[in-house]
Amino acid sequence: MSNLVAKKYVKALMIGKSLEDIKSVSQVINNIASAYSSDKFNIIIDSIEVSKDDKISLINSFDENMSDEIKNLIKLLANNKRLDIIPDIADELKQNISKLDNSYDGVIYTNKPLDDSEVEKISNQFAKKFDIKLSLTQNICDYDGIKVDIDGLGVDINFSKERLKSQMIEHILKAV
Secondary structure, eight states: OHHHHHHHHHHHHHTTOOHHHHHHHHHHHHHHHHGGGOHHHHHHHHOSSSOHHHHHHHHHTTOTTOOHHHHHHHHHHHHTTOGGGHHHHHHHHHHHHHHHHTEEEEEEEESSOOOHHHHHHHHHHHHHHHTSEEEEEEEEOSOSEEEEEETTTTEEEEEEHHHHHHHHHHHHHHHO
C-alpha cells in the first residue's frame, strides 16, 4: 500500500524535471532514507510525543542546501502522517531514474566467488540481451547454483542443482 502512495509522490516530484534534476532530488531523498536504518531515528519519527514540527526540522537538518520543493514534500508527508514512506519514495525514484537512464543494478547470487572477468562477461551478455547498461555485484551465499536478479527490470534468472534434479526426476516419471 505504501508503495502505491509513494508512486504518486514520485510522479509529482518528477513532473517537468530533467534527468539531472531528478537525480539531485533522489540524492537528497536517499540521504534522508538512509536515516531510517537507525532504530533511534525511527523511534523519534514514530513517537507521538515528538511534535510534527520537530520531526520536520530533524529531517530538514540532513541537508543544509535542501530545496524548497523537498522541504514542502517533507512538510506534506508530515501533515499526512506519511513520513514512514520516505524510503519507499527513495526506492521508487531510483527505479524511475533507472528506466529513464536505461541503466540498472543487479546481483549475482552464488555459493562460490566468481572472477571479475566472469562477472563482466555475464553483465555484458545481459546488457546486450536487454539493451541496457548493467552493473552487477556478487553476493556469496548458500545458494546452490547461480542466480541473477536485476532490480527494476523484474528479471530473475537462476540455475540450481536442486531444481535440475527435481526436473529430471519429474521427466523420468512422466516417461515411465
